[in-house]
Amino acid sequence: MxxxxxxxxxxxxxxxxxxxxxxxxxxxxxxxxxxxxxxxxxxxxxxxxxxxxxxxxxxxxxxxxxxxxxxxxxxxxxxxxxxxxxxxxxxxxxxxxxxxxxxxxxxxxxxxxxxxxxxxxxxxxxxxxxxxxxxxxxxxxxxxxxxxxxxxxxxxxxxxxxxxxxxxxxxxxxxxxxxxxxxxxxxxxxxxxxxxxxxxxxxxxGTLRLAHRIGDAVLAARAAKDDPVAAICGAMGASVLLRGKVTDVERRTEGGFLRAVLTLGGLDADRGRTVRLTVQNEYLAAWEDGRPLALTPDLICMVDSETGRPIGSEEVRYGLRVALLTAPAHPHLKTEAAKRVVGPEAFGLRAP
Amino acid sequence: MxxxxxxxxxxxxxxxxxxxxxxxxxxxxxxxxxxxxxxxxxxxxxxxxxxxxxxxxxxxxxxxxxxxxxxxxxxxxxxxxxxxxxxxxxxxxxxxxxxxxxxxxxxxxxxxxxxxxxxxxxxxxxxxxxxxxxxxxxxxxxxxxxxxxxxxxxxxxxxxxxxxxxxxxxxxxxxxxxxxxxxxxxxxxxxxxxxxxxxxxxxxxGTLRLAHRIGDAVLAARAAKDDPVAAICGAMGASVLLRGKVTDVERRTEGGFLRAVLTLGGLDADRGRTVRLTVQNEYLAAWEDGRPLALTPDLICMVDSETGRPIGSEEVRYGLRVALLTAPAHPHLKTEAAKRVVGPEAFGLRAP
Structure with missing residues (x-):
């Protein structure tokens, strides 16, 4: 290539x-x-x-x-x-x-x-x-x-x-x-x-090709007035954890990291649900009722629910309407050796 | 040599x-x-x-x-x-x-x-x-x-x-x-x-020779049952700011530095006097009644008043009986360029 x-x-x-x-x-x-x-x-x-x-x-x-x-x-x-x-x-x-x-x-x-x-x-x-x-x-x-x-x-x-x-x-x-x-x-x-x-x-x-495929799917969906969130899910093998809006942002920069706990409230079909995210620069865990919905090393991604635009942890703000997605990590990140470095215990993750 | x-x-x-x-x-x-x-x-x-x-x-x-x-x-x-x-x-x-x-x-x-x-x-x-x-x-x-x-x-x-x-x-x-x-x-x-x-x-x-001369003076004074504090003053051209004891120690390690404010109460001829020291690893300023007695870059030294043993900022503790000395810094530290780097303003010194 x-x-x-x-x-x-x-x-x-x-x-x-x-x-x-x-x-x-x-x-x-x-x-x-x-x-x-x-x-x-x-x-x-x-x-x-x-x-x-x-x-x-x-x-x-x-x-x-x-x-x-x-x-x-x-x-x-x-x-x-x-x-x-x-x-x-x-x-x-x-x-x-x-x-x-x-x-x-x-x-x-x-x-x-x-x-x-x-x-x-x-x-x-x-x-x-x-x-x-x-x-x-x-x-x-x-x-x-x-x-x-x-x-x-x-x-x-x-x-x-x-x-x-x-x-x-x-x-x-x-x-x-x-x-x-x-x-x-x-x-x-x-x-x-x-x-x-x-x-x-x-x-x-192949991750540059993968990124290209995801971006292409979003642009194609926008052009066709299709749902870009569904397009992302198709392109990267992700599923939707929640569609909703940001209801609380607790964020600080500490020791060179951005650390945060974010709260999302469900909308439409997800109304009444509340999902919280633990953040150290990245979205490391998604919790509902104190139980994990998704955990590192699996991917947790947040995108604008209308446009599919990815939302970084530094720009999350109250009221944003988002879709929260998850996708399985590559098998290289699921080995025993990998778990010790990037698994939930490596981050000391607990429900917020 | x-x-x-x-x-x-x-x-x-x-x-x-x-x-x-x-x-x-x-x-x-x-x-x-x-x-x-x-x-x-x-x-x-x-x-x-x-x-x-x-x-x-x-x-x-x-x-x-x-x-x-x-x-x-x-x-x-x-x-x-x-x-x-x-x-x-x-x-x-x-x-x-x-x-x-x-x-x-x-x-x-x-x-x-x-x-x-x-x-x-x-x-x-x-x-x-x-x-x-x-x-x-x-x-x-x-x-x-x-x-x-x-x-x-x-x-x-x-x-x-x-x-x-x-x-x-x-x-x-x-x-x-x-x-x-x-x-x-x-x-x-x-x-x-x-x-x-x-x-x-x-x-x-000549500062290794100077250190040797100070140490030699202390040992000679101890052997002769003379006052080691006076011997130090003679060897390095210092004068006594206070003889007294440590009455308060406020100390913390922060950002890789030891920072402290130390309070000394006078004894004997100095009874009734109180001197406070501003410390960033080193004794940078000595204050009495809010006015500076001695300031960086001039030397402020603390020694055991009986033995002349030098006392580091990390070992100062309540009740120690000490002599506080000062000596003029070398002219290389008194230039305009030096003042900007090691003068009182460089440390933002104020009376504690």
Whole structure:
């Protein structure tokens, strides 16, 4: 596969990545603006398949890190992530052959494309989550033993650090998170390079295509005056948990994360039902009458019930009319090893 | 000058560095243990004078960073700081010729010696403060334009990061402090290498000799049953602000710093007087009746009134009988540029 993205592709991927972001992953519309700016400057946004990766290819994962409430408000010029890759190459003493999304959710579907376009590299149609998760160690890469260093972190002013040794992926998360907070709660990070063979074995495959398919379904449904919510469900194998409106928002930014408890009240067929969501950047659990309706690692997505527009955890507000969806996580996130890192216990989830 | 320290020298430097630590700089007794362990293992603790530095020598400053309350409780094996220098050399692509104390206060007088002994390097009889200060940017090196990167940070478990770009010394402080907190509030850092010419021009000279002279005066006074407080004053040009006891301690660890307000009540000739101290790791200001008795950058030191033993801000407790001393800071800390970084306004000091 050698897929050069068009503006139309970016629109679809952005929409789909917003849905797959499960509330987090960074504002996707900003990512779309940045990606289109790359095309306008004559650069290519080239996607290759997992099957195109040579076993010894050097692949680096890249993502934004920070609280989404902050990310939205920061100016992004787009060159900082490319510079970070160059700094890492210099530190490593070798070149990188391809980039991959750490998470397909939100702007993090696009983030590696911006850097890759500037560096003339392809991005791989895959990612380390098949969705978004709030913490650095929560990827199929780390779950399957990827080394925690060297990892790089940079902000929009050029402040940059390299973690040359982290004793565990959790320690890497602590160091990168602390650096991100010091940088003003918005930054880009990259983890250590992986071989093509490792990525082919452990990445969640085809997630750029999946995001594109979801976005395409939404746009087609809108054009045909069909229900975009049903279109999303069809495109990603999701089901509707509730249609209703937001009746309460309890939200704070703490330690570099957005944390919240959201309450949705059912409308129409769902009138009288109340669903509460536990949020750490992402929608991690949906509860009804104190019992879980859906739990991480399965996807919980919120979209505008009229338009299918994905709604990030930072923009949820009282009165929004929404559909709450769930879809099963990829089998890579359902292993015993994965459960310890991204399962409900890993987050200490309890009914709010 | 080529001075190979003996155990007796270490005892004297430790005592004197404790006094010069103005309450901070890390527990000096731990540093002494580590230094003596180096001698026991057959290594040399070699001190050279500023005048021995070649203009193009590569000199690196090294110090512990963190809240002193935490540092005391962490096991220190002594090799982590040497390893940090090696990591930095590898990143820089060249060797380091000598180490220097970032601050002469407390265990930070000794910290570079431990690394230097393991690496076979000399330490310079000078430092960047002539005392201790709580923040990374508060050295005569940064005050005089030293570049903020690359700087390294490591903890006792081997977690290590390199700040490859910091847009200002203040940003470097933020990044290193955040990393330190993530590492458990105790770590070592090193700043970018300096040339011998730069160090000769801007370091506070002769501070290891000064610490030795203070320690020697205390031990001589104890042996002769003289007043050790008077001996300290003579050795460092200090005067007594108050003799009394600690009547109140309000202390917390916050953001990687120990912050406190301490109250001392006068005894004997000072009966009826009350002096309050503002603390951020170090004793930064002494107040009486709402007016400053002594202010940063001048040194404010607390010692046991019977033995002359220096008392760190982490060990001050109700009922301790102490002498509070002050001495003028080195002229390098009294320039206009220095005032902006280490003067009372830089700390936002107000009477408590």
């Amino acid at each position: 050698n897929w050069n993205l068009t503006e139309a592709d970016i629109d679809r991927i952005t929409l789909g990545a917003g849905v797959l972001g499960t509330g987090g992953g960074g504002n996707p519309w900003l990512g779309a603006l940045m990606a289109k700016a790359q095309l306008a400057e004559g650069r290519r946004l080239r996607v290759i398949g997992l099957e195109d990766l040579a076993p010894d290819a050097q692949v680096m994962a890249l993502a934004g890190i920070g609280a989404p409430t902050v990310g939205v408000e920061r100016m992004v010029e787009g060159s900082e992530s490319a510079r970070l890759i160059r700094v890492m190459e210099q530190h490593l003493g070798h070149r990188i052959d391809a980039l991959i999304a750490d998470e397909i959710g939100g702007s993090n579907a696009i983030a590696p494309m911006i850097a890759a376009a500037r560096l003339g590299l392809p991005v791989v149609d895959a990612d380390g989550m098949g969705r978004a998760f709030p913490e650095v160690q929560m990827t199929t890469f780390f779950i399957n033993g990827h080394v925690a260093h060297p990892s790089g972190l940079t902000d929009f002013e050029g402040n940059t650090l390299i973690v040359t040794e982290a004793r565990s992926p959790e320690m890497l998360e602590r160091l990168l998170r602390a650096g991100t907070v010091a940088m003003g709660s918005a930054a880009y990070f990259t983890t250590a390079p992986m071989t093509g063979a490792f990525v082919r074995r452990h990445a969640v495959p | 080529n001075w190979n320290l003996t155990e007796a020298d270490i005892d004297r430097i430790t005592l004197g560095a404790g006094v010069l630590g103005t309450g901070g700089g890390g527990n000096p007794w731990l540093g002494a243990l580590m230094a003596k362990a180096q001698l026991a293992e057959g290594r040399r603790l070699r001190v050279i004078g500023l005048e021995d530095l070649a203009p193009d020598a590569q000199v690196m400053a090294l110090a512990g960073i963190g809240a002193p309350t935490v540092g005391v409780e962490r096991m220190v094996e002594g090799s982590e700081s040497a390893r940090l220098i090696r990591v930095m050399e590898q990143h820089l692509g060249h060797r380091i010729d000598a180490l220097i104390a970032d601050e002469i206060g407390g265990s930070n007088a000794i910290a570079p010696m431990i690394a230097a002994a393991r690496l076979g390097l000399p330490v310079v009889d000078a430092d960047g403060m002539g005392r201790a200060f709580p923040e990374v940017q508060m050295t005569t090196f940064f005050i005089n334009g030293h570049v903020a990167h690359p700087s390294g940070l490591t903890d006792f478990e081997g977690n290590t990061l390199i700040v490859t770009e910091a847009r200002s010394p203040e940003m470097l402080e933020r990044l290193l402090r955040a990393g330190t907190v993530a590492m458990g509030s105790a770590a070592y850092f090193t700043t970018a290498p300096m040339t011998g010419a730069f160090v000769r021009r801007h370091a506070v000279p």
